[in-house]
Amino acid sequence: MATIDLRTEIKEFLSSRRARITPERAGLPAYGGNRRVKGLRREEVALLAGVSVDYYVRMERGSLAGASDGVLDAVASALHLDEAERDHLFHLARQSRAPGGARRRRAAVTVRPALGQVLDALTDAPAWICNGRYDVLAMNHLARALYSPALADPRRPANTARFVYLNPEAETFFVDYDRIAGDVAAKLRLEAGRNPHDEELVALIGELATSSELFRQRWASRDVRLHRSGRKRVHHPVVGRLDLDVESMDLPADPGLILNVYTAPADTATADGLTLLASWAANQESLATESRALG
Structure with missing residues (x-):
């Protein structure tokens, strides 16, 4: 493998951050005691971020190319992302938007x-x-x-x-x-x-x-x-x-x-x-x- 699979990275990163946020921590009512998912549901993240459920589901399936910075900020807030996690989300979005030939940036190997x-x-x-x-x-x-x-x-x-x-x-x-x-x-x-x-x-x-x-x-x-x-x-x-x-x-x-x-x-x-x-x-x-x- 010569590259990181961006869609998989986005999907697993967002789902892992969603799984750690309880409704109580997010300020949402937790109806019933038998939730089938760990953490927030996708529709709850969508509600907190102010986007449609379908839109957030597409994001969590690995599609960030069309997400604006405002939407990314809203999702980051909904998921209580820290500074490093927010940066990671924005990096993944930028890489998703970039044309194939413009994505590559090798880490430097020489020092002035x-x-x-x-x-x-x-x-x-x-x-x-x-x-x-x-x-x-x-x-x-x-x-x-x-x-x-x-x-x-x-x-x-x-x-x-x-x-x-x-x-x-x-x-x-x-x-x-x-x-x-x-x-x-x-x-x-x-x-x-x-x-x-x-x-x-x-x-x-x-x-x-x-x-x-x-x-x-x-x-x-x-x-x-x-x-x-x-x-x-x-x-x-x-x-x-x-x-x-x-x-x-x-x-x-x-x-x-x-x-x-x-x-x-x-x-x-x-x-x-x-x-x-x-x-x-x-x-x-x-x-x-x-x-x-x-x-």
Whole structure:
């Protein structure tokens, strides 16, 4: 499969969001105690969104091409979609409207030299750039040291989604492994809505689904999530536990690229750990330089 089936994606996303909303949560009366559907009925969503039942049924069957932004907003409100879910719905609609030749937008795989300079200027914080597929495109020295277990895979570009789901070390490396695994699947699904014709993305999703039962479970949830700030707790094999504050930022001049920067407050165990990590990284680079010279 070289593309995401948009109609199926739309159908399953909308039906899964409808199934989680009870009439009480939507502010509707729940007549009788023996409802045959989980969550709202289609006619109830149509009522809340102010569209005809037939129109909403067509939408949930995968037809968003004719839906206006106003209708999409109304459906998003009726289904209590959060920001990421709303974005996903609009991405699916835009892809449905686009002519076949205009849909394809591949996630970038190269980084401008100026961005590499930005990474290198961040000497006290691990920083790296990825695309929506989680391909590692550029790293500073501290990020390479931090993610050394993920970089052990010889395939390039390295891919942290592959590390999370296919490398057993990830369960030890990430303190909050279950949350990280859910985040990765949810962000990949959001990217699939943006770029359903990205062959490398589809191939990655297929590889993960074939090789990981956990990924299949997370993918089946239909959840989506944005790259944002947060906390990442890792157990590095050399320096131990690091509790890092994460900022993930889209790069407007380079659509599809994301800058990730990890920091820690001063005078904390994690700040000391980053200093130790920098020392270890410098020692590793020195050993590698000596080895090349001897070779």
